[in-house]
Amino acid sequence: MDQVALAETPAARCAYYRHTCDLPAGFHPAIGRIIVRAGFVGAITMPAALGQQVHDDLIHHRNPLGPIISHVRSKRWTYLIRPDLPDDVRLFAELFRLNVSIVPIGGEIALPSPADVHAGLREWIVPPQNTFRPSGVAIVDTVRVCRNAGLR
Known part of the structure; x- marks a missing residue:
């Protein structure tokens, strides 16, 4: 994240996101x-409380974390x-009932920008430091595990 912190202009931040x-x-x-734009990269958005549970479960099971964005005002996290x-359609319906959404191909994924720091809009929970992103299937499976654990 030190490199992102140094990228204090939108152009520099975009260059970091693209190249690193x-x-x-x-x-x-x-x-x-x-x-x-979703396609080459995907995104799953969920309530922050569930996002925290997923985060903690991944750490507990020693799974690598990929980039996670907090949408501060709406209290949502995007993986x-x-x-x-x-x-x-069944997967989308299942997730919809949990208030979880998959960004469709072509949809916009807003990344934290230098201006967001002062506006309190978006910030990194886990900043990107390389090209690693976890499997969407693995994140959905972890959402299910956390949901089922909450029903007990």
Whole structure:
């Protein structure tokens, strides 16, 4: 994250995301947001409390963590993933009932930008430091484990 902290302009931050993390990031000056279009990278968004449970379960089982974004105001977390989830209506319905969503191909994934630090919009829970992103299937499986643990 030290390199991201040093990237205090949108252009520098985008360059870091692109070159170090292999995230095809672009900057929209009109809205002041750095985004990635889902496709090459995927994303799963969930309530922060569930996101924390998933995070803790992954650590407990010694699974590597990939990049995780906190959407501070909406209290949601987004896990950046490898886009290996099936296009399955039953899966989307199951996750919808848990208030979890998969960003569709072509959808925008907002990444933390230098301006977000002062606005309290987005921040990294686990910053990207390289090209690693966990399997989307593994994150969904962990969501299920955490959900089932909460039902006991």
